[in-house]
Amino acid sequence: MTKHTCYVCKKIFTKAIYWYDSLHDTKYDKRIIRPFCGPPCANQYREMSDENNYPQRRPLPRGPEWQIIQDINYIQYESD
């Protein structure tokens, strides 16, 4: 199972339910996943990030890097 580092509090954990995915966001031209350990960190991220200021990516990009991710607990991904 993948070990995640919470983007907000840096806690290491497994079984991520919340994450940011740059698939939907025109701010980044590559795939970035930012896991959050739980709702408080996910909410805090929403408040501190400016991602909502960028338009949604439409249509969604194609290619292996841009597959829809349903679950990040069994994959390798790039974070920052």
Ligand SMILES: [Zn+2]
């Ligand atoms: Zn956290």
